[in-house]
Amino acid sequence: MQNFPILSLLTFLPIVGMIFILSLTKRQEKTIKWITLIVTGVQLLIAIVILFFYNFSMAGINDPSSFQFVEKFRWIEITGLAWVGTIKIDYFLGIDGLSVVLVLLTTIVTFIATFASWNISKSIKGYFALFLLLDTAMLGVFVSLDFFLFYVFWELMLLPMYFLIGVWGGPRREYAAIKFFLYTLLGSVFILLVMIGLYFSATETLANGSKVFSFNILTLMDTANYTTTGILSPFNPNNLRFIAYIALFIGFAIKIPMFPFHTWLPDAHVEAPTAISVILAGVLLKMGTYGILRISYPIFPDITIQLLWYIGLFGMINIIYGALAAMAQKDFKKLIAYSSVSHMGYVLLGMASLTTASLSGAVLQMFNHGTITAMLFIIVGIIYDRAHTRDMDAFGGIANQMPIYTGFVAVAFFAAIGLPGLSGFISEALVFVGAFSSELIRTITIISTLGILLGAGYMLWAFQRIYFGELNSKWKELKDLELREYFMVVPLTLIIILLGVYPSLILQFMTTSVNALVKFMGDAQIIISSIN
Amino acid sequence: MDQILNSLHYIKPEISAAIALSVLVIIDLIMGKNKKYLSIVMILGLLATTYFIIEQFGNSSFAFNSDSSKFGLLAVDSFGSFFKLLIILSSLIVVLFSITSYEIKKAKERLGEYYSLIWGMIIGMFFLVMSADLIVIYLALELLSLSSYVLAGITKDTLRNSEASLKYVIYGGVSSGIMLFGISILFGNTGTTNIYxxxxxxxxxxxxxxxVTLSALLIFAGIGFKISAAPFHFWTPDVYEGAPITITAYLSVASKAAGFALLLRFTKVTLIDSINTDGSWNLISLIDWKTFLIIISILTMTLGNFAALWQNNLKRLLAYSSIAHAGYILLGLIALSNEGLMAVMIYFVIYAIMNLGAFFVVMLIANKTGSEELDDYRGLGKVAPLLTVSLAIFLISLTGLPPTAGFIAKLYIFLALINSKMIIVAFIALLNTVVSLYYYVRVLKYMFLDKSEKEIAPIKINFANSILLIVLLIPTILLGIYFTPLVEFAKNSIALLGF
Known part of the structure; x- marks a missing residue:
């Protein structure tokens, strides 16, 4: 199984589906939808196969030999001359405990988003073609181990996302789409600069003994590979590692989105169609935190440790600010969008203390937030499809009219609040346990716990305003869930409950890797500080 | 005399071009009103010339020197051949555009002149990219400019067309005067016109x-006009907007390439002191050339990008975008290294493909709708999916997003810059890309996001044009995914005679 190019299959299957869709005529709407559903369904199956063959004892992180399902071959090789070294870029895919969880999340969320896309009526062919292109880009980011490849996938995401929001979105879709595009491209600019800087700072030894510059993320993690004069090399006394780290962090932070770079998110969410909101919150936001864990942390362990307090601080700001902003919203979808900002804060907080518990919590929170927020956006979509408004004050008493729906809503809301027994509780608890044990950010952690209180506040208040109270006579005609909607909410509910009761199901995949990351950060930091 | 005869085989492409020009003129005279075969004659001539250019690759020698130990008038080298090939291929593409261009069809009685003048430009550009002597530089530049002044106004049917031509003549005249002044000062000080x-x-x-610095700066001003670098870019938008679109495309690619080839050769040959083993250059320290070029480059791209934000005419928008691109390409020179030179060459190939592609789509749409205004692009995505999706890909490539070729072009420029430790410059240039995204995506917004207020008839294009469009599309995407051949080609062509 380890030799079969299963990750390439997983990543590029949507492209095959996209080509099929493009070859169909506009009228074959049913076929187009079914192709998408089959593609995303097969992807989910492939992800499950990967889980079955996953070896729990292999850590990954910085060790190329313990990555799994590795595919590596030379993509670009341009032989050097006297004045220019050999240029070499690898097609290098592989997964470890950090990425396997997010690959699974991506396939689940996209599969469910396909159902959520079922009632799209405008230019169906274009929508599903772009949807599948986005799918490829997202998976590509999580499985690439070469920075260049990572960057290509990272950028590939922008264009489909722009169109998906811009064409199929709400009234202010054009503004939201271009805002998203410009913000993320700005972030990418920082990432690109650091990528090129790193490229010129570290070399890899080829089979024939020659040393070439490298985009390989694992090569870049090993201090021994750095040259003495590279601008981002720890051996260079005038290195720019600190600035580069900040730049890279901003690049990723825009995606998370971390305060103060979050302003694109509410706009994008409010205007995006339901399925795209689901993907945006469910998967895209995780790319920011994943990028930090995969690239910023292990490549710059020295700077990371210097800045942990600030990462925690921004995590805290995200938690509190997001919650307060959510409380002030009248628009149901905007409330969920701000709750995302708040919940991604927990991930940052978890990352700020380098303990196994809190890092596991952070990764698990990525997964749980992905599923819970996906469900929350579906919930918003369901009510919006029926009532054509998201103004929370216009609702009231929906529970009487749509009891089954309200039941599912309750699960999602309580999971978001962090009620024990549901998945959100476990990850938040792990984050807090880990973060509290770190003396450095103890105060921050204590203040952050306010977020739980505020979270309960805005969620319950929203729940009360929308679902309880007197039924507004306008909504007498609303019908309860239909079959397609069950397909979306039931699996997510099951995941939320299952992971609330038995979190090891996901935790077991990442434990080895998270331990390895914590150990690596400590060791590498000692090595680098011994240099200076 | 012997020396002249011996050198003739070095200018086979130019001789071929001159013969093709003469044949074209004669056939035009014989055939009178029948213009059917002119395009075929033109294409055959271009293909023959292409053959001679390819044959010439790898040569490295002076031509027209009084004896073999001396420097000659022309430098025949791979660098020149590379740019000649680029110029001839873009000429071929532009001629193919011209066959379907509505604007050119309307001025059919002048088709003979149109093609002969293109040959005039080609010959001028050929000599320009290989000239090693200030006199040849000036003559070639004038041949190129005079032909393009007329071409800019060739259709004569609209006011803006004549305006374009007139503006071009005035600006061009002044700048070549300035350049000539610079040349004469340099000659007066050195007693020679040979740049070596x-x-x-x-x-x-x-x-x-x-x-000497003053004279070099004056010469830079003349070249700056050709490549439309700030502050000599003012003619560009008006001329690009007014000229027939085929000529706009041609000016933005071929003429700019020739100008850049001259700039690179002039800078490297005249001002170089020594080349380090890592391929970086030390220039003669008259003034800080690097800072000077950095200022010009950043000014050019920033002005180009910010002015493009407000444009509502697509031709004008592309004109400003081409100014911005001149700024990015200048960055390759700023690196002052062989790596930067290679980056410029890679950039030009990719820029030629994507820019010609974008102009081609604009032309095909204008053929049907008769307009290049953005307002008339509303909702075109629905009625012309192939054209608009192609334009979208070309524009994304011009922005420089992966996985399109435009990203590779920019990547190499930035690799060269960062390797020369110019991080701030690279950062400013990258911020410029973010700005440029806005106006490129604005076109996409009009095409795909907006709805047309009036009914628009579906735009159909014929088979030959869709083939040509796809021929331009394939490298735009493919070179973004697999760029080894292009980089190898550029790397092997950077050999400038003498260095």
Whole structure:
């Protein structure tokens, strides 16, 4: 199984589906939808196969030999001359405990988003073609181990996302789409600069003994590979590692989105169609935190440790600010969008203390937030499809009219609040346990716990305003869930409950890797500080 | 005399071009009103010339020198051949555009002149990219400019067309006057017009720094006009908007390439002091050339990008975008290294493909709708999916997003810059890309996001044009995913005679 190019299959299957869709005529709407559903369904199956063959004892992180399902071959090789070294870029895919969880999340969320896309009526062919292109880009980011490849996938995401929001979105879709595009491209600019800087700072030894510059993320993690004069090399006394780290962090932070770079998110969410909101919150936001864990942390362990307090601080700001902003919203979808900002804060907080518990919590929170927020956006979509408004004050008493729906809503809301027994509780608890044990950010952690209180506040208040109270006579005609909607909410509910009761199901995949990351950060930091 | 005869085989492409020009003129005279075969004759001539250029690859020698130990008028080298190939291929594409262009069809009685003048430009550009002598540089530049002044106004049917031509003549006249002034000062100080000899003098003798710097700056001004670098870019938008679109495309690619080839050769040959083993250049320290070029480059791209934000005419928008691109390409020169030179060459190939592609789509749409205004692009995505999706890909490539070729072009420029430790410059240039995204995506917004207020008839294009469009599309995407051949080609072509 380890030799079969299963990750390439997983990543590029949507492209095959996209080509099929493009070859169909506009009228074959049913076929187009079914192709998408089959593609995303097969992807989910492939992800499950990967889980079955996953070896729990292999850590990954910085060790190329313990990555799994590795595919590596030379993509670009341009032989050097006297004045220019050999240029070499690898097609290098592989997964470890950090990425396997997010690959699974991506396939689940996209599969469910396909159902959520079922009632799209405008230019169906274009929508599903772009949807599948986005799918490829997202998976590509999580499985690439070469920075260049990572960057290509990272950028590939922008264009489909722009169109998906811009064409199929709400009234202010054009503004939201271009805002998203410009913000993320700005972030990418920082990432690109650091990528090129790193490229010129570290070399890899080829089979024939020659040393070439490298985009390989694992090569870049090993201090021994750095040259003495590279601008981002720890051996260079005038290195720019600190600035580069900040730049890279901003690049990723825009995606998370971390305060103060979050302003694109509410706009994008409010205007995006339901399925795209689901993907945006469910998967895209995780790319920011994943990028930090995969690239910023292990490549710059020295700077990371210097800045942990600030990462925690921004995590805290995200938690509190997001919650307060959510409380002030009248628009149901905007409330969920701000709750995302708040919940991604927990991930940052978890990352700020380098303990196994809190890092596991952070990764698990990525997964749980992905599923819970996906469900929350579906919930918003369901009510919006029926009532054509998201103004929370216009609702009231929906529970009487749509009891089954309200039941599912309750699960999602309580999971978001962090009620024990549901998945959100476990990850938040792990984050807090880990973060509290770190003396450095103890105060921050204590203040952050306010977020739980505020979270309960805005969620319950929203729940009360929308679902309880007197039924507004306008909504007498609303019908309860239909079959397609069950397909979306039931699996997510099951995941939320299952992971609330038995979190090891996901935790077991990442434990080895998270331990390895914590150990690596400590060791590498000692090595680098011994240099200076 | 013997020396002249011996050198003739070095200018086979130019001779071929001159013969093709003559044949074209004669056939035009014989056939009278029948213009059917002119395009075929033109294409055959271009293909023959392409053959001679390819044959010439790898040569490295002076031509037209009084004896073999001396420097000659022309430098025949791979660098020149590379740009000649680029110029001839873009000419071929532009001629193919012209066959379907509505604007050119309307001025059918002048088709003979149109093609002959294109040959005039080609010959001028050919000599420009290989000239090693200030006199040849000036003559070639004038041949190129005079032909393009007329071409800019060739259709004569609209006011803006004549305006374009007139503006071009005035600006062009002034700038070539400035350049000639610079040349004469340089000649007065050195007693020679050969740039290799001038360089030798620079290296051995103490020349009057201020005067020489002034003359070099004046020559830069003349070249700056050709490549539309700020502050000599003012003619560009008006001329690009007014000229027939085929000529706009041609000016933005071929003429700019020739200008850049001259700039690179002039800078490297005249001002160089020595080349380090890592391929970086040390220039003669008259003034801080690097800072000077950085200022010009950043000014050019920033002005181009910010002015493009407000444009509502697609031709004008692309004109400003081409100014911005001149700024990015200048960055390759700023690196002052062979790597930067290679980056410029890679950039030009990719830029030629994507820019010609974008102009082609604009032309095909204008053929049907008769307009290049953005307002008339509303909702075109629905009625012309192939054209609009192609334009979208070309524009995304111009922005420089992966996985399109435009990203590779920018990547190499930034690799060269960062390797020369110019991070701030790279950062400013990258911020510029973010700005440029806005106006490129604005076109996409009009095409795909907006709805047309009036009914628009579906735009159909014929088979030949869709093939041509796809021929331009394939490298735009493919070179973004697999760029080894292009980089190898550029790397092997950077050999400038003498260095």
């Amino acid at each position: 000899e001038i360089n030798a003098l620079f290296q051995t003798q103490q020349l009057q720094g201020l005067v």
